[in-house]
Amino acid sequence: xxxxxxxxxxxxxxxxxxxxxTTCKYHPSCSQYAVEALRAKGLFRxxxxxxxxxxxxxxxxxxxxxxxxxxxxx
Amino acid sequence: xxxLIALIASNPLTPLEHVARHILNWLHFSVGLSWAWSxxxxxxxxxxxLVPLTVKQIHSMQNLQRYAPQMKEIQKKYKQDKxxxxxxxxxxxxxxxxxxxxxxxxxLVQLPVFLGLYYALKHFSREPAALHPxxxxxxxxxxxxxxxxxxxxxxxxxxxxxxxxxxxxxxxxATTVDKMQRxxxxxxxxxxxxxxxxxxxxxxxxxxxxxxxxxxxxxxxRRLVPKTPAPGLEKKSSRTPPSDDSGGGGGNGAQRDPSQxxxxxxxxxAPRKVRRKKQAGGRR
Numbered sequence: 087x088x089x090x091x092x093x094x095x096x097x098x099x100x101x102x103x104x105x106x107x108t109t110c111k112y113h114p115s116c117s118q119y120a121v122e123a124l125r126a127k128g129l130f131r132x133x134x135x136x137x138x139x140x141x142x143x144x145x146x147x148x149x150x151x152x153x154x155x156x157x158x159x160x
Numbered sequence: 161x162x163x164l165i166a167l168i169a170s171n172p173l174t175p176l177e178h179v180a181r182h183i184l185n186w187l188h189f190s191v192g193l194s195w196a197w198s199x200x201x202x203x204x205x206x207x208x209x210l211v212p213l214t215v216k217q218i219h220s221m222q223n224l225q226r227y228a229p230q231m232k233e234i235q236k237k238y239k240q241d242k243x244x245x246x247x248x249x250x251x252x253x254x255x256x257x258x259x260x261x262x263x264x265x266x267x268l269v270q271l272p273v274f275l276g277l278y279y280a281l282k283h284f285s286r287e288p289a290a291l292h293p294x295x296x297x298x299x300x301x302x303x304x305x306x307x308x309x310x311x312x313x314x315x316x317x318x319x320x321x322x323x324x325x326x327x328x329x330x331x332x333x334a335t336t337v338d339k340m341q342r343x344x345x346x347x348x349x350x351x352x353x354x355x356x357x358x359x360x361x362x363x364x365x366x367x368x369x370x371x372x373x374x375x376x377x378x379x380x381x382r383r384l385v386p387k388t389p390a391p392g393l394e395k396k397s398s399r400t401p402p403s404d405d406s407g408g409g410g411g412n413g414a415q416r417d418p419s420q421x422x423x424x425x426x427x428x429x430a431p432r433k434v435r436r437k438k439q440a441g442g443r444r
Contacts, residue, residue, distance in 0.1 A: 102271055113246040116264045143264040145216035148257075150250045 091124040091133055111149030116140055122154035173275050177283070180276030188294060195284075196298035196305050199277070199362050203369040206273050211377070213266040218332075218381045220259045227258060274366070281306050281360040298365060305362030318364050319357060323349045325371035332378030 095117050110116050119139050124132035135154065143149070180202070187198035207214075224231075234252055238245035252258070284292055284306035296304040301314035309315035326349035330342075356364060 102274075110264055111259075111262050113250050140264055140268060145213050145220060145259070145263050145266065147263070148253065148259050149263075150254060151247060 087129045088124045088132060091129050091136075092121050095120045095124070095136075110143060111147070112139070112143055112152045113150070114153065116143050119152070119154050126155055126157040173279060176272050176276035177279035178276075180273065180280040181283070184280060188292075194298075195292065195294060195296050196302065196362065196365060199305065199365050200369050202273075202277070203366050204373065206270065207370060207373040207377075210266055210269060213269075214374075214377060215381055217263065217266060218378060222382070224258060227252075227256065270370070274363075277366055278359070278363055281362045284362075285360065298361070302361050302365075305365060306360050308358060309361045309364050310357045312361075315357075315361050315364075318361060318368065319353055322356065322364050322368050322371070323353055325368050325375065329371040329374035329378075332375055 099117055112119065114122065116136070116139055120132070120136035123135040123139075126132065127135060139152070142152075183202055183205075184195065184198045187193050187201050188195055191198075191201070193201055231249060231252065234248050235245055238248055284296070285304075296306055298305055298314075301317060303312050303314065307315075309319060327346050330345045330348075356367070
């Protein structure tokens, strides 16, 4: 199921992400974080984590090293 | 209700299209703008809502530019290891309390508008003209904003304007100090113009408007915000004179001497010169 989310992120990367190039203030970048979160936590929790990261990636935040939560044995 | 669910199931982006269409309808029927100018007005409205986000981003970017030499040094040092390079840059941002300019949110906020407009314009060309009475042309050189951009010579003019405006907006909003990346971002529109050529002209009009807004906003913000000397560098040089003296390699600090407070440098500059001579002659 999480592959659906990963596919959506890739679709974004090759379309809109390429058309509006930007460098993310976080490491890993938001799209990479989303992929890792989806792999680790599944579609729903992973999407929620990715959405929360996007909200945090605003001009007021300071960015920095912010890895996705590790994968728990599923 | 079931009709709405069926619509969403057929295309999950339908609600976005409906919102875009409602706003366009309001601008056309109530405000009295033509369809093309309604798109321009919609873009301006979106960009006005985003002003707090983008202005903050421009300020951060100006701040970031002041640290460009140090950041380039880090990039050079960790050229081979991109991961380490990123980590070191993040560390540098944290140490100097820099807010990196680039953030995904302002760009992503525009995504739903863009998609909504795309589907709304697609329906414009499919639905009977009676549903969207009025002129679809723009400034007499685009016959219809719902047609493919390349279906008329005016579309090519619009594409040229798009490429130019996109390059100019990248110049103002490029949030990276890496020259190669900046060039890459600058020439992206030349590559993507072939994709964009298949979009409805109205969508390109949206893009051109948003780019021009970015350029205008960049120009105004740069004029309004006075260029102050790098606060980080000032802080650093005032904090680190002892290490400069002992290391003898504080090239950047020495270059910034004129901006430092007057009484202290006079005392510290003279001994530095003496020490350099000593080092050249023989190390203690």
